[in-house]
Amino acid sequence: MPEFLHLLPPDEALKTWLTALPQPVEFNCERLDTAQALNRVLGEDITAPEALPPFPRSTVDGYAVHAASTFGATPSLPAYLDLQGEVRMGQEATLALEPAQAALIHTGGMIPDGADAVVMIEDTQRAHEGQIEVLKAVASGENILQAGEDVKAGQLVLPAGKRLRPQEIGGLMALGVTSVLVRKRPRVGIISTGDELISPDQQLEPGQVRDVNSYSLAALINRLGGEVSRQLLLPDDRQQLQPALKLAQAEDDVIVVTAGSSVSERDLTADTIAALGKPGVLVHGIQIKPGKPTILASAEGTPVLGLPGNPVSAFIIAGIFLPPLLQLLLGGAQNTPQAVVAASLTVNIASLAGREDFVPVRLQQEGEAWLAEPVYGRSNLIFTLVRADGLIRIPPAATGLDKGAQVMVHLF
Amino acid sequence: MPEFLHLLPPDEALKTWLTALPQPVEFNCERLDTAQALNRVLGEDITAPEALPPFPRSTVDGYAVHAASTFGATPSLPAYLDLQGEVRMGQEATLALEPAQAALIHTGGMIPDGADAVVMIEDTQRAHEGQIEVLKAVASGENILQAGEDVKAGQLVLPAGKRLRPQEIGGLMALGVTSVLVRKRPRVGIISTGDELISPDQQLEPGQVRDVNSYSLAALINRLGGEVSRQLLLPDDRQQLQPALKLAQAEDDVIVVTAGSSVSERDLTADTIAALGKPGVLVHGIQIKPGKPTILASAEGTPVLGLPGNPVSAFIIAGIFLPPLLQLLLGGAQNTPQAVVAASLTVNIASLAGREDFVPVRLQQEGEAWLAEPVYGRSNLIFTLVRADGLIRIPPAATGLDKGAQVMVHLF
Numbered sequence: 001m002p003e004f005l006h007l008l009p010p011d012e013a014l015k016t017w018l019t020a021l022p023q024p025v026e027f028n029c030e031r032l033d034t035a036q037a038l039n040r041v042l043g044e045d046i047t048a049p050e051a052l053p054p055f056p057r058s059t060v061d062g063y064a065v066h067a068a069s070t071f072g073a074t075p076s077l078p079a080y081l082d083l084q085g086e087v088r089m090g091q092e093a094t095l096a097l098e099p100a101q102a103a104l105i106h107t108g109g110m111i112p113d114g115a116d117a118v119v120m121i122e123d124t125q126r127a128h129e130g131q132i133e134v135l136k137a138v139a140s141g142e143n144i145l146q147a148g149e150d151v152k153a154g155q156l157v158l159p160a161g162k163r164l165r166p167q168e169i170g171g172l173m174a175l176g177v178t179s180v181l182v183r184k185r186p187r188v189g190i191i192s193t194g195d196e197l198i199s200p201d202q203q204l205e206p207g208q209v210r211d212v213n214s215y216s217l218a219a220l221i222n223r224l225g226g227e228v229s230r231q232l233l234l235p236d237d238r239q240q241l242q243p244a245l246k247l248a249q250a251e252d253d254v255i256v257v258t259a260g261s262s263v264s265e266r267d268l269t270a271d272t273i274a275a276l277g278k279p280g281v282l283v284h285g286i287q288i289k290p291g292k293p294t295i296l297a298s299a300e301g302t303p304v305l306g307l308p309g310n311p312v313s314a315f316i317i318a319g320i321f322l323p324p325l326l327q328l329l330l331g332g333a334q335n336t337p338q339a340v341v342a343a344s345l346t347v348n349i350a351s352l353a354g355r356e357d358f359v360p361v362r363l364q365q366e367g368e369a370w371l372a373e374p375v376y377g378r379s380n381l382i383f384t385l386v387r388a389d390g391l392i393r394i395p396p397a398a399t400g401l402d403k404g405a406q407v408m409v410h411l412f
Numbered sequence: 413m414p415e416f417l418h419l420l421p422p423d424e425a426l427k428t429w430l431t432a433l434p435q436p437v438e439f440n441c442e443r444l445d446t447a448q449a450l451n452r453v454l455g456e457d458i459t460a461p462e463a464l465p466p467f468p469r470s471t472v473d474g475y476a477v478h479a480a481s482t483f484g485a486t487p488s489l490p491a492y493l494d495l496q497g498e499v500r501m502g503q504e505a506t507l508a509l510e511p512a513q514a515a516l517i518h519t520g521g522m523i524p525d526g527a528d529a530v531v532m533i534e535d536t537q538r539a540h541e542g543q544i545e546v547l548k549a550v551a552s553g554e555n556i557l558q559a560g561e562d563v564k565a566g567q568l569v570l571p572a573g574k575r576l577r578p579q580e581i582g583g584l585m586a587l588g589v590t591s592v593l594v595r596k597r598p599r600v601g602i603i604s605t606g607d608e609l610i611s612p613d614q615q616l617e618p619g620q621v622r623d624v625n626s627y628s629l630a631a632l633i634n635r636l637g638g639e640v641s642r643q644l645l646l647p648d649d650r651q652q653l654q655p656a657l658k659l660a661q662a663e664d665d666v667i668v669v670t671a672g673s674s675v676s677e678r679d680l681t682a683d684t685i686a687a688l689g690k691p692g693v694l695v696h697g698i699q700i701k702p703g704k705p706t707i708l709a710s711a712e713g714t715p716v717l718g719l720p721g722n723p724v725s726a727f728i729i730a731g732i733f734l735p736p737l738l739q740l741l742l743g744g745a746q747n748t749p750q751a752v753v754a755a756s757l758t759v760n761i762a763s764l765a766g767r768e769d770f771v772p773v774r775l776q777q778e779g780e781a782w783l784a785e786p787v788y789g790r791s792n793l794i795f796t797l798v799r800a801d802g803l804i805r806i807p808p809a810a811t812g813l814d815k816g817a818q819v820m821v822h823l824f
Binding site: 034035038050052053054055057059087088089090091092093107108109110145149150151157158165166167168169170171173174175176177178194195196197200201204205206207208209210211212213215216217218219220222223235236309311315335337338339340341342343363365370377378380381382383384385386388389409410411412 | 446447450462464465466467469471499500501502503504505519520521522557561562563569570577578579580581582583585586587588589590606607608609612613616617618619620621622623624625627628629630631632634635647648721722723727747749750751752753754755775777782789790792793794795796797798800801821822823824
């Protein structure tokens, strides 16, 4: 039987795969309403069409004043200012203030001409009709948000490649940018092979099992910002697999093939992928558990991921290799911080040195802390992953982890 | 001016709010194709309609055998077995094995009658035509996944209230459950008030600013599993605000009001919320920065969140109070682990004791570690949040954090 003679460490395998892809990546873009662009990646630099705020605004409720007219003011020796009126919200401040004059203003209101500071309302008292007492001096610029203090007109506010979170959507709206060019979601074709597989809505006959992988992978791909372009179920038959792969290669940005892990199926998958073009199969076999028989390939510019057929391996491997691939195809930042939950391991876990192990764990709260309990189960059991909250990684240098060890859990 | 005399700590404010809501929550449900139900919350218990796997399967490529016929086998003294044929993938294993017989089988293939173990192919050799040599003994059950080992028929596999991740979608498909009852997404009405606000697609006049909050909040609510049912922009006018709130109360599950933070607007918001019904405004003023003037209310069973008008406060407060509310309304688990990025603070941060501070930070990589650099900016600046990767929380007991302190960054 063919053995995997050259098992690459996962990091090296990933690097080999990504560097074999055509670079720089050519992006296809589409224009969307900004309100519909959450989680999409910008396809253009956004510069501010105008300053934000467009005019100086008060940051407090109070009185717009000449700061110099308040110098030395204290509760025992207040400054007396003539009240000239009120700046109405949403309207231009049409009055102009002279020294020793004040105008009532609300938070967000437009600073009138002449004023260079705002006295907070709690530092004032109404004196005679038409006059206020200022009990505390303000400096020039105090309690004012200057025009352009958030963003200057013409400033680059969001670079191409930025993924749009809720605050970016808000920021674009603040600038009146109501539509944006975003990068199209990479099209990912999923092909599941196996003579034993049937579609979940079909009647099960003895010896058959329902396809799991194409559905859990499709959900994962959607979550990662990809678009599932096809979801095919094929028997282990080169006559059917080869043309299906060719068509996916012509139409998709990424191909994911899940195959049975039997020798014959594995060979068939690797051979048909290799026949798609240069450079072909780059990695076949990785120093990882689960997922050793993984195939990483590139065929005339199309990345191909060949996954083991069993659901746990397929899902874990896809979760490791698809995020950086899709990030590359979308042109986003590669080194993004990964949020984890720190937890304490409930049992000893053994591991082979030289191999990277990923162990599904369930998290249980203990006071303020979390306990990570490995969810054991063969890699054929999809419900192993249903019972798990996340994965812990045992690095290649380790020969295991001890009970009580602090581990970082990557939530699914 | 009205002061907030009773500032509640955030935890206590949240508890006061949630416990005032009608409990147990009544859930409305809808039926969806399982493939479309990613991130939705189950509205029914799912029990397995059949065992998984439905028949015993081989976990390796090899030969199905009677384990007893291999006892004592070694490379120097192999057991000789008669080859009876092959179990084809996806087909019923129709042959029945007697002792001293073997059948070729592939990973995932159905174990034939009589066999109780599988010898791995690498532990065998082809001998004469129609015979194999077994070089290593196997125990009964070895290399077999028993029927029902993943899930037994009738077993509760997913309880109502479970949020569906990619692996749950896969697990449901494995059982042939191609449609599920899920809880409807809570309808959230967003009402932005302010005489100065205009819609982002309108022409800006002096004194006006574009509405930011309803868009960043809508994006956040979508991400949290809510459905934005309305997005209204109203002037500070009780005649318009009151009927709009009444209608939202009748039709929505949650109301979010963002108001200018000027005294008059704040009063107007609190008064109109109070007029919606009992128990009314539960919390007005929280020991938190930013976001002190937050309003938490419940009116005849409808939760109402009154947010400060400035975008940073509104977004941070919504990010603290909406997730547990929506989780309650969807019936999901309340104590879910929060993934964070551990980082080292680049500067000292001061904070008032007794107040909970949330500080936006930007993460920068330094070798394997992350540095958290506060993004300073007034809470009026939406681009403060655009520049930030997440928030750090300074607990009420602390009077600040020192440069170099380890902090936990909650990514946005």
